[in-house]
Amino acid sequence: MTITAQKAIRDLQPWFHNLHLPDGTQTAPDHQLGDFPSFKWKQIARHVPADLKGWRALDIGCNAGFYSFELALRGAHVVGIDIDSHYLRQARWAARQFKLEQSIDLRQMQVYDLAHTKEAFDLVLFMGVYYHLRYPLLALDVVAEKVKRMMIFQSLTMPGMKVYKETEDHDIDDRDVLNEPGWPRMAFIENRFAGDPTNWWIPNHACIEAVLRSAGFHVTARPGHEIYVCKPGKTKSSEWDRREFLSAVGRRA
Numbered sequence: 289m290t291i292t293a294q295k296a297i298r299d300l301q302p303w304f305h306n307l308h309l310p311d312g313t314q315t316a317p318d319h320q321l322g323d324f325p326s327f328k329w330k331q332i333a334r335h336v337p338a339d340l341k342g343w344r345a346l347d348i349g350c351n352a353g354f355y356s357f358e359l360a361l362r363g364a365h366v367v368g369i370d371i372d373s374h375y376l377r378q379a380r381w382a383a384r385q386f387k388l389e390q391s392i393d394l395r396q397m398q399v400y401d402l403a404h405t406k407e408a409f410d411l412v413l414f415m416g417v418y419y420h421l422r423y424p425l426l427a428l429d430v431v432a433e434k435v436k437r438m439m440i441f442q443s444l445t446m447p448g449m450k451v452y453k454e455t456e457d458h459d460i461d462d463r464d465v466l467n468e469p470g471w472p473r474m475a476f477i478e479n480r481f482a483g484d485p486t487n488w489w490i491p492n493h494a495c496i497e498a499v500l501r502s503a504g505f506h507v508t509a510r511p512g513h514e515i516y517v518c519k520p521g522k523t524k525s526s527e528w529d530r531r532e533f534l535s536a537v538g539r540r541a
Contacts, residue, residue, distance in 0.1 A: 293385070300378045305352035309385050315352070315378075325354050328415070331512030332440055333358070336411070340364035346409040346434060348399055349417040353379035353392065360391040364411065369397040403430045403537035415442035415515075420486045424474075425499060429533050432503040435520045439505065442515045446475055446492040455498070472498040502528075 297303075297315055306316040306323055316324075337343075341363035347356045350368030352375055359366050370376055376394050383389050399417065412435045414428075421427045431439070450470035458465055465471065472495035481487035491499070500507060500518055509517035534541055 296381055300374075300381060303352060303378065304375070305354040305378075307352060307354055307357075307382050309382070315382075325416075328442070328512070328515070329355065329358055331515060332517070335440070335509055335511055335517045336362070338362060340411070343410040343437075344407075345411040345413070346402075346407075347413045348431070349415070349420075350379060350394065351375045353382050353394070355413050355415070356392050356394075357382070357386050357388060359411070359413075360388045361386075365391055365393075367393045367395065367407070367409070369395045369399070369402075371396065371398055399427045400430055400537065402434055403539065408434050408436050410437040412439040414439055416444075418443040419489050419491070420484075422488050423536075424489055425502075426533070426536055428499060428503045429523075430537065432505065432520065432523070435505075435518075437519070438508075439518045439520070440515065441496070441500065441505075441518060443496060444487070444490055445496065445514050446473075446490050449493050451494040451497065470494050 293309070293311070293313065297313070303316040305325060306314050306319045308314055308326065336359070339362065340359060343364045345359045345364040345366045347353075347359065347366055347368040350356050350370050353368055356366045356368040356379065368379060370379075373396055376396055379392075379394050383392050383394070399421065400423070412431060414431055418424055418427070418441070448469070452468045452470035454465070455472065470492075472492065474489045474491040474495050476489060477487050479485070481490070496516065497507060500516060502523065504521045504523040505518035506521050507516050507518055511517060531541055
């Protein structure tokens with residue numbers, strides 16, 4: 289690694305993504321989570337087509353660009369979005385090191401801003417973002433409009449994998465059932481969790497499956513803890529007033 293690269297890595301600290309740069313250098317070799325997010329990518333890599341030429345991909349919360357680079361190296365044109373300008377500076381610098389500037393479009397955006405674009409994507413990565421959102425269902429519905437072929441979803445979750453099956457309908461006074469183990473639920477974080485004030489909601493496994501279904505997704509694989517590979521479908525339109533969504537995102541029917 290050149291002195292210039294060493295200085296750039298220092299100047300761009302702190303790094304949340306431990307990028308393995310082409311010369312073998314790592315940006316965060318002492319990461320508290322280990323080789324992150326490389327170990328996450330190893331779990332999902334076989335579920336992503338090896339040849340993504342002609343695919344458009346969206347990396348939501350792209351951070352320093354680890355996943356964006358992996359998709360671009362498989363031939364995809366990638367749009368990476370993040371709200372943090374610091375991470376985007378890291379990603380732009382790293383894209384030059386990988387010589388992927390022409391394959392990656394990095395934008396400072398909220399996930400909700402996607403509601404105001406006409407773009408759609410063959411592959412969407414929605415990983416490590418959901419529990420940071422104040423309005424998670426709105427975000428998921430926004431993203432659902434954008435997915436053409438597949439989405440890979442990951443969220444911090446509550447402990448436990450139990451799923452309570454009898455959730456179709458209950459009498460208004462039959463509320464004890466809501467306390468049954470495996471009922472879809474999210475824990476609300478009023479202040480901080482893990483020292484982070486942007487951790488708002490932590491769903492359980494049953495809740496993730498339920499909200500994905502409600503947004504029209506079908507889970508096709510579970511390659512790792514808290515990771516869901518999904519295909520898009522149709523929402524239960526008879527049970528959902530789309531006008532509410534359009535109003536929430538400032539669009540007209």
